[in-house]
Amino acid sequence: MSDLFKRRESVPGTAQEPAEDERPKGTWEDSGYRMSDEEAHRDTVYHIPNQFMQVVAVFKTQMSLYSKRKSIYLVLVVAVMIPILYVLAKDIFDFGMVAEASGTGLIGALLSMLPFIMGIFTASLCGSVMPAEFNDRSAYMNMALPMSRTAFCLGKYLAGVVITIGVFVFAYGMAMAGSLITYSFFDEEALAKSFTMMLLSVLVYTSFTFAMGCFIKRGATIVSFLIIAIVLPVIELYMFMNSYIDMSGFMLFPNMLPDLACLTLGSNISMSPMGVLNMLVHIVNPASMDLLLSAVISAAWSVAFLVLGIIAIERREM
Amino acid sequence: MNDVKAIEVSHLVKRYGSFTAVSDISFDVAKGEFMGLLGPNGAGKSTTLKAVTGLLRPTSGEIRIQGVDIKDHRKALEHVGCVIETPMPYGDFTPADLLQHVGRIYGLDKAEIAIRGRDVLEEMKLWDWRYKKIDGFSKGMKQRVVLAQALLPNPDIIVLDEPTSGLDPRGMVEVREILKGLKRKDRSLLISTHILSEISELCGSVTMIRDGEAIISGDVSELLSGSRMGPITLEIKMLKTIGPELISELESSTGVRDCERMGDHVVKVSFMGSSEEQAEIVSKAYNSGLGLMSVNESGKNLESLYMEMTEEESA
Incomplete structure (x- = not known):
């Protein structure tokens, strides 16, 4: 909740505040700011800030809106559960079946839900943000403000990126905490590589789901999730299995990054079509992937979808 | 610069495929003038206001706000406050949150937002509700929240699309009084409404629209004394x-x-x-x-x- 009108500590040297019924209505006094009546006069000329500051303004607003969403806290609770579940399950479940018997491998096993959660989380967070603006009609207010639609979209998008990164960094932290219960050593290089892939995949997934939300008025959340987490992987696997693309090409699909982030850690499984298939026939070898090229493709993908989404909003008639 | 109109609409045309929503409408609103757009449902009033506030692009024609082409959206709307199509503010927000958001976009600092925010919330009888979630508000209260955000920067020009819809009779009177207050401050107003008394009470000039065309436009008193009038x-x-x-x-x-x-x-x-x-x-x-x-x-x-x-x- 905004503390906009909360009374501040009284400023030394200022006159004692009048009683509630004596206080002039419609003045600055209740805000408690150190300001003269003249300075605070309502006819003070204002100038709209530059585009960057407006992006920041929308970003702050969107962060505030996200802070009220239960789904974010739900995912955080799931992340907190990672080490707890490990403690509960380690004596009855053989984690060696799904990952290398190492600290890093265990992190990979504990993060095996990453691709699924990445898909569903970004779809619900970023895929719904623009449709909600139009369905709830708040867009009629925001887009009639002295602000470009590009700035509006960027602020919204960046808030989604920051929240998603925050959530998944937290999940990595929790997985590492879980792993530390049994192991005291991590393969730092693999961890860094996996972490980089996770960051790239956040950009890829958020930009795609955000763009889908800009194009599709209703059902963008489920459609964007189905496309990026089910349809695309199935098509890519089909292409790979039928030798239309080789292993190096296969691993450059940006939507594979959450899987690769898990598999890089030594996990044999991830919760996605590719992860399940990989467990059965072990088709992917993350060690052979070109991370730099993958980063370039991911960045290009992210920018392309973000730009497409912004163009869709810029051209949208209301 | 003094003769720059608050709003100039020249030969505005808006087509959706073969359907012409607005056909060659021209009018202007002088500084300090209150103009009403009047017409039956589907006449093209809202389309005109959406074009004026940059919510849709005209097929042809030109719109200038204080001399700035609406294509330069940010600059043109710098001193404009609008309520178009009764937008629903964020339900999870409180009026204070919403005003903070809008104030930031206009470049008001926190103190200014607090000062002006209190003014508009008191004017809209929402001061006691400033920390309550908008979701729980009645339609009329939401309408007043939206009006509050439009008036927050104390803009030179106000564009309102049926601002009293959803308000109870007392609310309608209160909003009209607020708008009359703006007249005393030399603000310009472009308002569309079905309520004729609203136009005659508030506006010095009127443009009547029918089937997307402006059929009559001018000073209300001159129009009323015109030869077209009946007995x-x-x-x-x-x-x-x-x-x-x-x-x-x-x-x-x-x-x-x-x-x-x-x-x-x-x-x-x-x-x-x-x-x-x-x-x-x-x-x-x-x-x-x-x-x-x-x-x-x-x-x-x-x-x-x-x-x-x-x-x-x-x-």
Whole structure:
């Protein structure tokens, strides 16, 4: 909740505040700011800030809106559960079946839900943000403000990126905490590589789901999730299995990054079509992937979808 | 710079495929002027206002706000506050949150937002609700929240699309009083509404739109005294009982179409003519020796003008 009108500590040297019924209505006094009546006069000329500051303004607003969403806290609770579940399950479940018997491998096993959660989380967070603006009609207010639609979209998008990164960094932290219960050593290089892939995949997934939300008025959340987490992987696997693309090409699909982030850690499984298939026939070898090229493709993908989404909003008639 | 219009709309056309929503509408709103857009449902009022506020792109034509082309959205709307299509503010936000968001976009610092925020929330009778979630508000309260955000920066120009829809009668009166207050501050207003009394109470000029075309535009008082108007009714009240002499004398006056006695002391005269001819009727009543108590004029108002225009449409 905004503390906009909360009374501040009284400023030394200022006159004692009048009683509630004596206080002039419609003045600055209740805000408690150190300001003269003249300075605070309502006819003070204002100038709209530059585009960057407006992006920041929308970003702050969107962060505030996200802070009220239960789904974010739900995912955080799931992340907190990672080490707890490990403690509960380690004596009855053989984690060696799904990952290398190492600290890093265990992190990979504990993060095996990453691709699924990445898909569903970004779809619900970023895929719904623009449709909600139009369905709830708040867009009629925001887009009639002295602000470009590009700035509006960027602020919204960046808030989604920051929240998603925050959530998944937290999940990595929790997985590492879980792993530390049994192991005291991590393969730092693999961890860094996996972490980089996770960051790239956040950009890829958020930009795609955000763009889908800009194009599709209703059902963008489920459609964007189905496309990026089910349809695309199935098509890519089909292409790979039928030798239309080789292993190096296969691993450059940006939507594979959450899987690769898990598999890089030594996990044999991830919760996605590719992860399940990989467990059965072990088709992917993350060690052979070109991370730099993958980063370039991911960045290009992210920018392309973000730009497409912004163009869709810029051209949208209301 | 002083003759720069607050809003200039020139030859605005908006087409959706083969359907023309707005066809060659032109009008302008001077600084300090209150203009009303009037017309039946689907006439093109909201489309016009959406084009003015950059929510949709005109097919052709030009729109300038304080001399700035609306294509430069940010610059053109810098000193404009609008409520279009009754937007629903974020339900999870409180009015304070919402004003903070809007204030930031306008570049107001936190202190200014607090100061102006209190002003508008008090004006909108929402001060006691400033920390309550908007989701729990009634439709009328949400409408007032949206109005509050439009007025927050104390803009030079206000564009409102049916601002009192959803408000109870008291709320409507209060909003009108707020808008009248803006007139005293030399603000410019462009308002669309179905409520004729709102236009006649607030606006100095009006543009009537029908089927996407501006059928009449100009100063309200000039339009009402225009030649297109139908007959007016003069209700003459006398102190003594009205006899047949006065009735026949009034009936013989130029411009009188009908004369009907309403009880012993009142006569209704249907009249269409010049001001001089109207003055002659009043003077006949005065000179009748029956004691002229009052003369009330009715029928020459925006409602009859609107009805005349919409009747032509249905014909």
